[in-house]
Amino acid sequence: MNIVMINGSPKVKENNSQYFLSEVEKLIQKDNDILTFKIDNVSKYPKAIEAILTCDRLIIAFPLYVDGIPSHLIRFLEECEECAKKLNKKSITVYAIVNCGFYEGKQTHLAIQMIENWCKRVNFTWVQGIGIGGGEMLGSLQSTPLGKGPKKSLGTSLGELSKNILSNNIDSNTSSKDNIFISPNFPRFLFKSMSNYHWTPQGKSNGLTKSDILRK
Ligand SMILES: Cc1cc2nc3c(=O)[nH]c(=O)nc-3n(C[C@H](O)[C@H](O)[C@H](O)COP(=O)(O)O)c2cc1C
Structure with a gap:
């Protein structure tokens, strides 16, 4: 399968979205071609959109900004929408990983819904979103193995997402799975x-x- 990962963090250097994507990549890389694009500059849009329009799975990771999607990512999604509509692309399945600074991953539910609505507009198949609370904390604990200590729920949720990404049982009417919202396994x-x-x-x-x- 051709899998495209979009990193929607505007941070220039290290960012938590990249960490979560890299953990998913480890779980799904066998027998798949994975391309990652960080779309923090408009000059990077054409290559990323070209890859999306020929991929089988699209995974969009981004930080929660004021309960929504960072503005540069909205611009990118609008451009992608225009191109996809021109080509009448339909078969791409979409997943989202949204991380936030607050403890509760549930804070991301509106942003995940925005991606789901974008899928409807663009005729892509929405499958699942993961909302990760305490993103800065989990992203900074890179030496703690996934699934252990504060990253216990993170391991379970990314594992489930990866299983769904690899599943071939995708039907545009029944494919949607429940979104998963997690917090660090650490006292609030x-x-x-x-x-x-x-x-x-x-x-x-x-x-x-x-x-x-x-x-x-
Ligand atoms: C402008 C701005 C707005 C933010 N808004 C929220 C918010 O509404 N809720 C929240 O929980 N975190 C919010 N955050 C925190 C980020 O979502 C958090 O730091 C995230 O881990 C950054 O991810 P990244 O490293 O992938 O960019 C905001 C951060 C910035 C800079």
């Missing part, structure tokens, strides 16, 4: 206090006091 109160601990020195290095950060 500790997650919150560690995040706050991290924000204060980062604010200080940018000339902000704690009360500046808390001001509404």
Whole structure:
């Protein structure tokens, strides 16, 4: 199968979306051709769109931005939609991996729904989305094996997604699976206090006091 992965993080260097994609890639790479595109510049759109229009599976990973899709990714999806409609492409199946900063993966449900709606507009087959809470934390624990410790649920959910990506049982009317939302296997109160601990020195290095950060 030809599989295309789209990395929708606008970060220039390390990003969590790439980490989640690389874990899925390890699980699905056998006997498949996988191409990954980071579409952080319009000059990269044509090659990525060309690959999408000839692929069997499309996996879109991105960070949650203000409960939605980062704007550059929306622009890319609109361009892709135009090209796909011109060619009347129908058989591509689509999956999404959305990670967010908050603890609860459920925060991503609207963004996942937006990708599902885009599939309807473009006549692609929507299958499943994974919403990952604590994305910064899970993305930074790269030496912890998938499926262990704080990454227990991450391992289970990416495993299930990969199984569905590899499944040949795709029928556009019945293919859709339940979305999966996960949080780190780590106490929420500790997650919150560690995040706050991290924000204060980062604010200080940018000339902000704690009360500046808390001001509404
Ligand atoms: C402009 C901006 C908006 C964000 N909005 C949200 C949000 O609404 N909810 C949330 O949980 N995290 C939000 N985040 C946090 C990112 O989703 C989080 O840091 C993510 O792990 C980044 O993933 P990446 O490394 O793949 O880019 C936001 C971050 C930025 C920079």
